[in-house]
Amino acid sequence: GPHLAAVGELLGLDLPVHNQLHLKAAFADTLGVVPRTAPLLIWGDPVELAWSEAERAELDADPGTAWLTAPLPAGVHCRPEGEGSNQQVLVLWDYHPHDPTARTAHFPIPLDDTFFEIALRGMTTMLPGLQAYVERLPRAYLDGGYYTCTPENxxxxxxxxxxxxxxxxxxxxxxxxxxxxxxxxxxxxxxxxxxxxxxxxxxxxxxxxxxxxxxxxxxxxxxxx
Structure with missing residues (x-):
């Protein structure tokens, strides 16, 4: 797990691993956009988020947000969660580059308040019906964990x-x-x-x-x- 590098150091070993933080968001799909019988839905192509001209200009003006107007990595995915009348949908997207030197795991997990909106916007490429949630974001619950990886995975x-x-x-x-x-x-x-x-x-x-x-x-x- 995420403490593998630290355990290796106890043995005097420098194991070739790093930790990647991955987040997920859960929200209530009250509009029923994602069928409850749907499998895991994965978009396999890069995604360019749909912004209005004003939004794009504002994002481009700030070096800290300009990356949101460029194509983002493939892999945004979602799936229904739970059974019966449960409306929860999980949305996941690993769109951030990772630091191959990040060996220390931090707890509690550092969460990103912008993650849900970005992941939801990305998922609208595959499921346009989700666009209905973008203008008025529903409450989402964020969670996450670490992937511990070697250089070649x-x-x-x-x-x-x-x-x-x-x-x-x-x-x-x-x-x-x-x-x-x-x-x-x-x-x-x-x-x-x-x-x-x-x-x-x-x-x-x-x-x-x-x-x-x-x-x-x-x-x-x-x-x-």
Whole structure:
């Protein structure tokens, strides 16, 4: 989890991980724009937010907000939450660049009051009906957490250079999906069982290979949502 780097330091190790803060907003979809039977809806293209001419001019005039008028990353997504008469919809969008040196997790989670409006505006690209909420934003509840990641977004699974120490971590945003297979791989390392052919791809020692480290600068898509 987000304390992986700190735990590594207790062993005298500098694990190649950083923390990314990811936020989500929950609001009541009283207009029923998102069907309750909808799956997870993900927009896979970059998004340019729709601003009026006056809004765009005001945003462009401030260096702190001018980035909102430029194309933003793909990946804005939402899904209905709960069953029955529940109207809650979760909206998520990782539109901020991340600091690869951010290794310390801060609690309580630092929340961004502008997140809901930006994410909602982004989601209107896929679901135009959500535009009805933009002019009068409903109350939203913000929450979030940390994705702990390696530079290429592959987890760390296997023995460490300290005898008797093992690691399973840096599962970023796919921990629930990968947990069972990751634990099975770690157990194989710990018991000396036959390792699958992909074990080296997640072994912490992969960073000892100069050729592998050279690849990191040109890795390309990491699959992070």
């Amino acid at each position: 592959r987890p760390l699974i296997g023995p460490l250079s300290v005898e008797g120490a093992f690691v399973i971590g840096a599962l970023a945003g796919y921990g629930i999906m990968a947990a069972l297979a990751a634990a099975e791989l770690l157990a194989a390392h710990m018991t000396g069982s036959l390792l699958p052919n992909y074990a080296a791809a997640f072994h912490p020692a992969r960073y000892d290979d100069p050729a592998y480290r050279a690849q990191l600068a040109h890795w390309g898509e990491t699959g992070q949502l």
